[in-house]
Amino acid sequence: MIHRNETPAAVYIHIPFCTNKCHYCDFNSYVLKGQPVMDYLDALEREMERTVQLVPPQQIETIFVGGGTPTVLLPDQMESFLKRVRTYFPNQSAELEFSMEANPGTTDKEKLQAMKEGGVNRISFGVQSFDNALLEGIGRIHNTDDVYRSIENARSVGFTNMSIDLMFGLPNQTVEVMNDTLDKALALDLKHYSIYGLKVEEHTLFHSLYQKNQLPLPDEDQEVEMFLLIMKRLRQAGYEQYEISNFAKPGYESRHNSMYWLNRSYYGLGAGAHGYMYGKRHVNIKGVQPYIDATLHGLPLLEQYEISEQDAMEDFMMVGLRMLCGVKRADFSKQFGRELEAVFGNPLSKLLERKLLEPTEEGYKLSENGLLLGNEVFGEFVSLTAE
Known part of the structure; x- marks a missing residue:
């Protein structure tokens, strides 16, 4: 298999801190207050150093920083973090796609400038909806004004390649509300939109409510109608649906996510991160302090296994x-x-x-x-x- 010989050209880095935990989220994330952020960045550097010693990188085509909410880092922390990334992955393609997830309301101009100067050239905003009542109902801390302000700030410092995530099938969401969200999202004239159906995952507040029959979800027919509406509206607006949940203007498809969908190898760094190198998948230790402690002695692996x-x-x-x-x-x-x-x-x-x-x-x-x-x-x- 080619995977057993392919050196990754993609890097995923996990920043596990959030301002709060959304009601539907089962990602490896922790509320920021009281967390040892700089200790975590030091640990991440130790993992990067050991990883590139073990699997020396060739030319890197994509870097994706996810979470959590990477943009909860303060501007000086962001600058420090991005400098470390450049140190250990210096051989970057001239066409490098360097994406970072962001939450509206956590991206002032100073932080965005630090991101841009650090090499980030694509931002993915977790918007989810343009209905403030729905946002409150799913545990988001931002409102629609924050979305507009964040995108305006990003444009003002020179970001041109931006995406937003939206969700359908949310509690109390109707087809009409979804259509209104699409009106407002498309009016932003962005390069890319990701639109995902809600999945009720275990170990979330929504799962607890669902088990108690207290989660007012749209029925299956409404959910299908929303998805058909999404596909129709985005295609009419000139976006190509290049993946089930992803739509882009020509040339602005997410190259990093395409690495996953094409089953290519990638580095996975950070607490709870997954990686795929030389035919082996690995998962890192999830907890922040256990991850930090593990990097003092070696790679912070929770498990590693060969793919048949x-x-x-x-x-x-x-x-x-x-x-x-x-x-x-x-x-x-x-x-x-x-x-x-x-x-x-x-x-x-x-x-x-x-x-x-x-x-x-x-x-x-x-x-x-x-x-x-x-x-x-x-x-x-x-x-x-x-x-």
Whole structure:
């Protein structure tokens, strides 16, 4: 498998601090107050140093800083953090995409300037909705005024490549409210929009409410109607739906996320971060202080395991079919040295017959119906035995 020889060209770095915990969030994040932020950045540097000694980086094409909320770092902390990133990943492509997640209301001009001077050239704002009542109901601390101010600030310091995340299927959300959010989002004329359906995850406040039948979610028909509306509105506005939940103006697709969807290798750094290098996946220790302590003695690994060829092939199909261009026979053959139909002939035939997939000149992609039933499609490729 090519993965066992491929040096990552992508870097993911996790900043686990947040101003508060949103009601739907199961990410590895912790409320900022009282946290040892500089100790964490020192620990992150130790992990970076050991990681690049073990797997020396070649040219880096994408860097993504996620969380948590990376923009809770103070301007001087942000400057220090970004300097360390440049130190350990200095060989950066001239076309480097350097993204950072941000929450509206945590990005004043001074901080944005530190981000820009530190190499960040793409910002992804976690907006979720343009309805203030909905924002309050899902535990967000910002309002729509904060969104407009944050984007204006970012533009004023020179950021041109920005994305916002929106959500549908939220408690008390209607199709009309979703349409109004799309009006306001599209009026910003950004390069990229990510729009995700709510998933009620375990160990969240929403899960507790759901278990008690106290979470007023839209019904399935309303949720489908919202998704159809989203696809229609974004396409009409000139955005390409290049992945199930992602829409971009031509040339502004998220290259970092595409690394995941193309099943490419990547460095994963920070508390709870996942990485994929030389055919092995790893997960780091999650807690802030346990992570800091672990880096004093070595890599802060929680677990590491080798991906079998069969698992890697299944991953290729499940993540690759999220892309609307679909999967290509040539890519499959290049990665595994095998023919796509020889391995997955049965599920491909079944899904074609059900009109959830359709053939392309180079392989297969989701049909319009398949877009609405993605998880059903992906499930057909799990734990299959090669023919």
